[in-house]
Amino acid sequence: MNLLEALQSTVGATHVLTGPDAAPFLTDWRGRYKGQAIAVVRPADTEQVAQVVRLCAQQNVPVVPQGGNTGLVGGATPDESGRAVVISLSRMNRVRSVDTDNDTLTVEAGCILQTVQETARNANRLFPLSLAAEGSCTIGGNLATNAGGTQVLRYGNTRDLTLGLEVVTPQGEIWNGLRGLRKDNTGYDLRDLYVGSEGTLGIITAATLKLYPLPVARCTALLALDSVPAAVALLSRARTGFGASLTGFELMSAACLELVTRHYPQQRLPLAGPVEQHGWYALLELSDSESETHARERFEAVLGAALEDGLVQDAAIAENLAQSHALWHLRESIPLAQAEEGKNIKHDVSIPISRIADFVATTDDLLQQHFPGVRNITFGHLGDGNLHYNVQGPIGEAEPALLARQDDIYQLVHDSVHAFDGSISAEHGVGQLKRDELTRYKSPIELQLMQRIKMALDPQGIMNPGKTLQDATHI
Amino acid sequence: MNLLEALQSTVGATHVLTGPDAAPFLTDWRGRYKGQAIAVVRPADTEQVAQVVRLCAQQNVPVVPQGGNTGLVGGATPDESGRAVVISLSRMNRVRSVDTDNDTLTVEAGCILQTVQETARNANRLFPLSLAAEGSCTIGGNLATNAGGTQVLRYGNTRDLTLGLEVVTPQGEIWNGLRGLRKDNTGYDLRDLYVGSEGTLGIITAATLKLYPLPVARCTALLALDSVPAAVALLSRARTGFGASLTGFELMSAACLELVTRHYPQQRLPLAGPVEQHGWYALLELSDSESETHARERFEAVLGAALEDGLVQDAAIAENLAQSHALWHLRESIPLAQAEEGKNIKHDVSIPISRIADFVATTDDLLQQHFPGVRNITFGHLGDGNLHYNVQGPIGEAEPALLARQDDIYQLVHDSVHAFDGSISAEHGVGQLKRDELTRYKSPIELQLMQRIKMALDPQGIMNPGKTLQDATHI
Numbered sequence: 001m002n003l004l005e006a007l008q009s010t011v012g013a014t015h016v017l018t019g020p021d022a023a024p025f026l027t028d029w030r031g032r033y034k035g036q037a038i039a040v041v042r043p044a045d046t047e048q049v050a051q052v053v054r055l056c057a058q059q060n061v062p063v064v065p066q067g068g069n070t071g072l073v074g075g076a077t078p079d080e081s082g083r084a085v086v087i088s089l090s091r092m093n094r095v096r097s098v099d100t101d102n103d104t105l106t107v108e109a110g111c112i113l114q115t116v117q118e119t120a121r122n123a124n125r126l127f128p129l130s131l132a133a134e135g136s137c138t139i140g141g142n143l144a145t146n147a148g149g150t151q152v153l154r155y156g157n158t159r160d161l162t163l164g165l166e167v168v169t170p171q172g173e174i175w176n177g178l179r180g181l182r183k184d185n186t187g188y189d190l191r192d193l194y195v196g197s198e199g200t201l202g203i204i205t206a207a208t209l210k211l212y213p214l215p216v217a218r219c220t221a222l223l224a225l226d227s228v229p230a231a232v233a234l235l236s237r238a239r240t241g242f243g244a245s246l247t248g249f250e251l252m253s254a255a256c257l258e259l260v261t262r263h264y265p266q267q268r269l270p271l272a273g274p275v276e277q278h279g280w281y282a283l284l285e286l287s288d289s290e291s292e293t294h295a296r297e298r299f300e301a302v303l304g305a306a307l308e309d310g311l312v313q314d315a316a317i318a319e320n321l322a323q324s325h326a327l328w329h330l331r332e333s334i335p336l337a338q339a340e341e342g343k344n345i346k347h348d349v350s351i352p353i354s355r356i357a358d359f360v361a362t363t364d365d366l367l368q369q370h371f372p373g374v375r376n377i378t379f380g381h382l383g384d385g386n387l388h389y390n391v392q393g394p395i396g397e398a399e400p401a402l403l404a405r406q407d408d409i410y411q412l413v414h415d416s417v418h419a420f421d422g423s424i425s426a427e428h429g430v431g432q433l434k435r436d437e438l439t440r441y442k443s444p445i446e447l448q449l450m451q452r453i454k455m456a457l458d459p460q461g462i463m464n465p466g467k468t469l470q471d472a473t474h475i
Numbered sequence: 476m477n478l479l480e481a482l483q484s485t486v487g488a489t490h491v492l493t494g495p496d497a498a499p500f501l502t503d504w505r506g507r508y509k510g511q512a513i514a515v516v517r518p519a520d521t522e523q524v525a526q527v528v529r530l531c532a533q534q535n536v537p538v539v540p541q542g543g544n545t546g547l548v549g550g551a552t553p554d555e556s557g558r559a560v561v562i563s564l565s566r567m568n569r570v571r572s573v574d575t576d577n578d579t580l581t582v583e584a585g586c587i588l589q590t591v592q593e594t595a596r597n598a599n600r601l602f603p604l605s606l607a608a609e610g611s612c613t614i615g616g617n618l619a620t621n622a623g624g625t626q627v628l629r630y631g632n633t634r635d636l637t638l639g640l641e642v643v644t645p646q647g648e649i650w651n652g653l654r655g656l657r658k659d660n661t662g663y664d665l666r667d668l669y670v671g672s673e674g675t676l677g678i679i680t681a682a683t684l685k686l687y688p689l690p691v692a693r694c695t696a697l698l699a700l701d702s703v704p705a706a707v708a709l710l711s712r713a714r715t716g717f718g719a720s721l722t723g724f725e726l727m728s729a730a731c732l733e734l735v736t737r738h739y740p741q742q743r744l745p746l747a748g749p750v751e752q753h754g755w756y757a758l759l760e761l762s763d764s765e766s767e768t769h770a771r772e773r774f775e776a777v778l779g780a781a782l783e784d785g786l787v788q789d790a791a792i793a794e795n796l797a798q799s800h801a802l803w804h805l806r807e808s809i810p811l812a813q814a815e816e817g818k819n820i821k822h823d824v825s826i827p828i829s830r831i832a833d834f835v836a837t838t839d840d841l842l843q844q845h846f847p848g849v850r851n852i853t854f855g856h857l858g859d860g861n862l863h864y865n866v867q868g869p870i871g872e873a874e875p876a877l878l879a880r881q882d883d884i885y886q887l888v889h890d891s892v893h894a895f896d897g898s899i900s901a902e903h904g905v906g907q908l909k910r911d912e913l914t915r916y917k918s919p920i921e922l923q924l925m926q927r928i929k930m931a932l933d934p935q936g937i938m939n940p941g942k943t944l945q946d947a948t949h950i
Contacts, residue, residue: 101707101829102860103714146660154719157658159667160635175920180827182859183632184898185621185671186905186913187943188925192634192667196660213715232576239578240688243764244629244719289718290773298765352655354576384657385577423659430661438661445650449932450663456931457924468662 003059007041007085010051015042015091025066025086026078033074033432036082037064042091046166046174046205049087053203054172056085062462063087063170065199067109067141070133072348073431075145075198075467084465089140092205098123103211104163104180109140109204116209125211128155132332143204146196148427153383154247154287155212157427159195164208167194170201170458178208193453198429199464201457215247215287217295220324221303224271224278224314228357231282234311235353235382238284241302245295248285249383250331256379257281259337260330267330270316270323278313282382283331334379338390343399344377345409347389349417350426356385363416367391370412371405386426389413414441430468439470478534482516482560485526490517490566500541500561501553508549508907511557512539517566521641521649521680524562528678529647531560537937538562538645540674542584542616545608547823548906550620550673550942559940564615567680573598578686579638579655584615584679591684600686603630607807618679621671623902628858629722629762630687632902634670639683642669645676645933653683668928673904674939676932690722690762692770695799696778699746699753699789703832706757709786710828710857713759716777720770723760724858725806731854732756734812735805742805745791745798753788757857758806809854813865818874819852820884822864824892825901831860838891842866845887846880861901864888889916905943914945 001009008016017025017040025040027033038061043049056063062084066076078084092110099105100123107116113134120127129142131149141147142158143165155161164179167190177191194204225231231251238246258275261267269275284303288295299317306312318324338344351359360378367374373394380387391409393402414424418441425434439447447469454461454469465471476484483491492500492515500515502508513536518524531538537559541551553559567585574580575598582591588609595602604617606624616622617633618640630636639654642665652666669679700706706726713721733750736742744750759778763770774792781787793799813819826834835853842849848869855862866884868877889899893916900909914922922944929936929944940946 099827099829101711102827103711104827146664148658148660152658159664169920169924173920175924176918177921179896179898181825181896181898181901183623183627183825183856183861183901185623185902186898186900186909187917187921188672188676188928189621189634189664189667189670190921190924192664193928196662196664201663213718215718236576236578241764243688243690245764289716289720350656350658352574352577352579354574381658386658421654421656423654423656423661425661426656426658427660434661442662443651445644445648446652446662446665449644449650449665452931453663453668453928456927 003055003061004039006055007039007052010055011041011043011048017042025069025088028071028074028077029069033077035078035080037078037084037086038082040086040088042088044091046168049168049203049205050172050174052085052087053168053170057170057172057460057462060460060462061085062465064464065089065144065203067138067144068112068133068136070137071141071145071431072428073433075429075431076141077432079466087203089138089205095119096206099180100125102180104208105211106178106206106208107139108206109138109143111139113137113139113142120211121214124214126214127209127211129158129161139207140204143195143207144197144199145429148384148386150381151247152381153249154244159192161210162191162195162207163210165191165194165204166206167202167204170460170463178206180208198431198468200454200468201463213289216290217288217292218324219286219295219299220318220327221284221299222270222316222327223282223284223303223312225280225282226313227279228360230311231280231382232353232357234282234306237306237311238302242286242298245286245288246383247287248283249381250283250379251382252281252283252331252334252379253376254279254281255375256334256377257330259341259377260333263337263340264333267333269330271314283327331379334377338377338392341392343393343403345391345402345406347413348426348428349387349389349413349422349424350385351387351417351420351422353382353385355420356382356387359416359420359422363389363413366412366416371409373397432467435466435468435470478530478536479514481530482514482527485530486516486518486523492517500544500563503546503549503552504544508552510553510555512553512559512561513557515561515563517563519566521643524643524678524680525647525649527560527562528643528645532645532647532935532937535935535937536560537940539939540564540619540678542613542619543587543608543611545612546616546620546906547903548908550904550906551616552907554941562678564613564680570594571681574655575600577655579683580686581653581681581683582614583681584613584618586614588612588614588617595686596689598686599689601689602684602686604633604636614682615679618670618682619672619674620904623859623861625856626722627856628724629719634667636685637666637670637682638685640666640669640679641681642677642679645935645938653681655683673906673943675929675943676938688764691765692763692767693799694761694763694770694774695793695802696759696774697745697791697802698757698759698778698787700755700757701788702754703835705786706755706857707828707832709757709781712781712786713777717761717773720761720763721858722762723758724856725758725854726857727756727758727806727809727854728851729754729756730850731809731852732805734816734852735808738812738815739808742808744805746789758802806854809852813852813867816867818868818878820866820877820881822885822888823901823903824864824888824897824899825859825861826892826895826897828857828860830895831857831862834891834895834897838864838888841887841891846884848872907942910941910943910945
């Protein structure tokens with residue numbers, strides 16, 4: 001029996017895809033990466049995943065796990081050799097249990113993030129992970145990449161929301177680590193090692209996740225600011241004034257909102273005067289466990305004081321849900337407006353919050369020195385130190401001119417990030433996109449520690465090879 | 476030059492202790508474990524730690540890292556062979572930096588926890604880790620054991636408070652992972668692997684830790700309850716009603732408080748009637764970011780409703796700081812009152828909160844069946860699912876009779892913990908005490924994964940051998 005037949009006999013012939021059926025699984029959704037595979041296999045349960053991995057391990061065939069295929073770094077696309085088997089977790093989409101007294105739920109890797117959110121809400125609980133792809137990404141992919149999103153300031157990244165995991169090892173064994181415990185000091189933290197390892201150490205098949213009480217009320221405001229240092233000072237004040245109720249603090253330059261309002265004229269800022277009147281804008285969100293009235297009073301007290309002190313230049317507090325959505329819509333439209341404006345170069349970086357203002361000023365200057373006329377479209381989750389430091393070409397310049405300089409711009413920005421003790425991948429992961437760049441910024445000792453772990457857990461090197469790490473020279 | 480001379484030349488002769496000078500470092504503070512060592516070495520900085528480890532590695536000499544020596548599982552005591560070198564981090568006690576805009580500080584491993592707390596407070600920030608030994612334990616020890624304490628419900632364990640680490644590897648190399656970033660998805664999570672690994676994978680020499688705003692007001696209350704299920708229901712209600720302001724939820728049986736008030740008659744419950752009138756008591760703490768008035772009103776609203784609904788039988792809210800301290804003092808006196816009462820057997824366990832009531836009922840019954848007359852002294856951090864499920868001998872029985880049955884009682888309780896999907900070490904770690912028991916409850920695959928990591932990072936097996944894991948048969 002050859003491998004294909006063995007796979008068919010394991011998961012059923014209809015769940016082993018080849019030819020045109022396999023095609024959607026062999027490229028990422030943006031079409032940046034294309035690969036080939038022996039087959040795409042869709043197991044029904046953890047035991048089948050383990051059997052498929054054992055079959056592949058026996059023949060030294062690489063395995064590429066895949067969730068919703070919504071990643072941004074090519075982490076779920078096989079290489080072009082055609083040697084690999086893609087394992088899609090999409091059929092493993094059951095909610096195994098909800099435990100409201102323990103504030104946990106246990107779901108399979110193929111669950112769509114939105115299903116996890118809705119399952120929590122139906123149990124009168126919040127699962128806080130929230131991001132643009134939530135309607136199609138899977139929780140397994142979120143775990144594999146330690147996804148971030150809009151609620152990290154209060155609730156942390158996917159790692160922070162995870163209590164337990166079930167994992168199929170590269171040897172096709174099943175580790176049942178589905179613990180619903182908030183305290184467990186019985187050995188090495190395998191859970192956090194698998195989270196964020198992009199399928200290179202094993203396949204996450206299920207997880208036990210934390211739930212939170214649903215907030216009773218939310219408030220949203222758009223604030224006009226003079227500068228990035230003013231935004232940093234406001235963040236500090238908001239953290240003190242709102243405590244854990246502060247659930248969102250997004251920063252946007254005037255250039256971002258100018259793009260949005262120009263390309264989508266139906267969208268307007270609820271503030272007097274033109275967008276360019278102020279240099280920067282912040283979107284704040286408060287989640288309250290008490291009441292609408294309390295949330296509103298508190299919001300007005302802290303923001304009112306910031307206005308009086310001159311830290312904030314102007315402010316608009318959403319009066320209702322529709323206005324709140326409109327404010328978030330401004331923020332969420334920035335990437336779309338950028339695409340309307342033309343090709344651009346994206347950087348998903350993080351910087352210690354105390355150095356963000358210097359980073360922006362210094363990097364803006366360096367860019368102008370080396371690439372005169374390029375436009376900064378800078379926004380991001382300031383509360384997490386996470387900037388989407390994006391670069392648009394000079395006005396009137398043809399797009400190919402910018403793209404020709406893409407690698408040089410990447411390097412200039414990432415060198416600057418490194419100089420400011422930042423990270424070149426805040427929330428998107430490494431995958432194929434940043435694998436080689438990692439070797440430029442990580443210390444040799446850190447890369448060596450990672451290689452040692454990879455070789456210890458996957459000595460055959462069959463788990464998602466070529467992602468996160470360069471292939472090691474096996475000893 | 477022999478090893479001792481080489482060590483002296485590295486750190487200075489006065490910092491290489493032998494004979495009686497070394498004695499305090501060769502036993503744990505409770506005197507449960509005693510060991511021997513070639514010497515106790517006290518390096519001044521990270522580079523010296525690295526040099527000492529390199530010297531030891533060259534001669535295949537085991538290394539035992541030690542902080543404040545306040546652990547409860549023998550994790551910092553060398554074995555009796557006398558082959559090891561103890562590395563005390565106590566001289567490495569500098570605060571390297573405080574960054575209020577980034578809400579982080581960077582400290583060396585030998586910093587006393589209380590110093591870290593005070594440094595934060597002087598910067599108008601909270602470092603929330605808090606536990607009984609805070610006046611003498613070091614942050615390095617807290618990191619090595621992933622210490623818990625009284626604020627876990629809101630702020631998490633030591634791991635959750637850590638952003639970056641500096642580590643000396645078993646090869647004597649220095650990994651500088653002192654990042655102050657809340658988002659960084661550039662590879663494997665080495666940080667969380669070192670945290671909680673009890674010095675068996677490397678020596679943590681410094682850490683970048685998270686800071687929080689100081690609460691503006693705190694409220695404390697003692698509540699009388701009928702049962703453990705009532706306590707679990709109250710916890711759920713408090714989490715919803717107080718959100719992230721709920722910073723403490725401690726559970727105590729009436730037997731605990733009976734012991735305290737009998738041995739320390741100056742301590743009284745601020746409730747009418749005898750202690751035994753109610754079966755259980757809860758100590759709640761609310762930390763507010765707004766005002767005393769707001770905290771008080773909110774506390775009274777939620778607790779008042781619980782009283783009205785019959786979920787709470789009686790309640791006393793502290794009127795001032797002195798009364799609040801008196802309530803916490805009742806809770807903190809339980810272990811002392813237990814010691815006054817006589818020898819007892821302690822279990823530091825965690826259980827999913829939804830199963831805690833069943834666990835207590837079932838295990839209490841089992842104990843009575845097998846060890847008639849033993850007394851349960853059950854208390855703990857209910858909000859974290861963490862119970863100190865302690866067992867006192869029958870009234871009037873001589874202590875040796877209890878201690879003779881210690882291992883049988885351990886096994887009965889830990890078997891029950893395992894049956895309820897719990898952990899046999901919630902916050903104290905494994906060390907020597909629970910190393911062999913781990914093999915009874917962990918799956919072979921999990922033990923094997925841990926051994927693979929140990930062998931990958933410490934192939935010589937010189938880092939704190941015999942702790943956490945049994946010695947592996949090296950391949």
